[in-house]
Amino acid sequence: MRAMVLDKPRQPLQLRDMEKPRPSKGQLLVRIATCAVCRTDLHVVDGELPASKLPLIPGHQIVGRIEEIGEEGNSNFKVGDRVGIPWLGWTDGECVYCRSNRENLCDRARFTGYTIDGGYAEFTVADARFCFRLPDHYDDVEVAPLLCAGLIGYRSYRKTGDARRLGIYGFGNAAHLIAQIALYEGRDLFVFTRPGDMETQQSAKGLGAKWAGGSDDMPPEKLDAAIIFASVGPLVPAALRALAKGGIVVCGGIHMSDIPSFPYADLWEERVISSVANLTRRDGEEFFDIAPRVPVVTKTQTFPLEQASTALDRFRSGELKDTAVLVMNAS
Ligand SMILES: [Zn+2]
Ligand SMILES: [Zn+2]
Numbered sequence: 001m002r003a004m005v006l007d008k009p010r011q012p013l014q015l016r017d018m019e020k021p022r023p024s025k026g027q028l029l030v031r032i033a034t035c036a037v038c039r040t041d042l043h044v045v046d047g048e049l050p051a052s053k054l055p056l057i058p059g060h061q062i063v064g065r066i067e068e069i070g071e072e073g074n075s076n077f078k079v080g081d082r083v084g085i086p087w088l089g090w091t092d093g094e095c096v097y098c099r100s101n102r103e104n105l106c107d108r109a110r111f112t113g114y115t116i117d118g119g120y121a122e123f124t125v126a127d128a129r130f131c132f133r134l135p136d137h138y139d140d141v142e143v144a145p146l147l148c149a150g151l152i153g154y155r156s157y158r159k160t161g162d163a164r165r166l167g168i169y170g171f172g173n174a175a176h177l178i179a180q181i182a183l184y185e186g187r188d189l190f191v192f193t194r195p196g197d198m199e200t201q202q203s204a205k206g207l208g209a210k211w212a213g214g215s216d217d218m219p220p221e222k223l224d225a226a227i228i229f230a231s232v233g234p235l236v237p238a239a240l241r242a243l244a245k246g247g248i249v250v251c252g253g254i255h256m257s258d259i260p261s262f263p264y265a266d267l268w269e270e271r272v273i274s275s276v277a278n279l280t281r282r283d284g285e286e287f288f289d290i291a292p293r294v295p296v297v298t299k300t301q302t303f304p305l306e307q308a309s310t311a312l313d314r315f316r317s318g319e320l321k322d323t324a325v326l327v328m329n330a331s
Pocket of ligand 2: 039040
């Protein structure tokens, strides 16, 4: 099978002809149709996250069909079914976090496209228990960005509770998806972009945001919650200052530049700062239930597998307006 492989961080991915993986007990062999590119892939490829497996096939928003089921495949799946494979690839099921419905924090969790090989390839194997059925509403390209930008974005959104006035800092892929759910649920949406990025501010207003401005602006009303999707640490104190009493700032990314110091008065009155780590299977089930009802619309740009590095370069430089989705066309 063909695969795009990371040999070393900060180097272009290499196209390799590799042996097709074999599913072991409980695993599915999946013929990959599409794999969306996530900002986390950039953090891995650029060495901003510590390398934990090299060489590595990146990619964790995988859509494909089951080609083979490993022995004792005690799953609900059959050959030919369409599945989605997310970032959370395996947990031990027995640590204190797994036993308290917090498998996203599992001590021994394995992650697709990071600690185990992912979806920049024609085939992959995945633990059946962590694969999702995907709503028929979406085709293979449309549904791919929902598997991380959508799903972990949704976990960030749920952390804001029933906040009525919701701020979103950084209006990229995840923000665009979550904004649609927030509006569907009747929240007032305030969108913060790079200062001067009128185009993105217009598109946020077009989507239904009550207000859009630069990240250095104060919103016209205090916010009950803010989600930060940009990996920019200085946005944390900025968002904190925009909060009403008791509000929460949720950091939705896996990596962020350092957070500058700020006066305690900005945190006072029970304001909260939280990060969001990974996902649970339950997040996925909830999200794939609500997404087609909204319906959440994804905006994508497709690339052939061999152009994965081009897709990453365009993502890094900010040229890419939509979510890059790799398309395999395996024969
Ligand atoms: Zn665990
Ligand atoms: Zn991701």
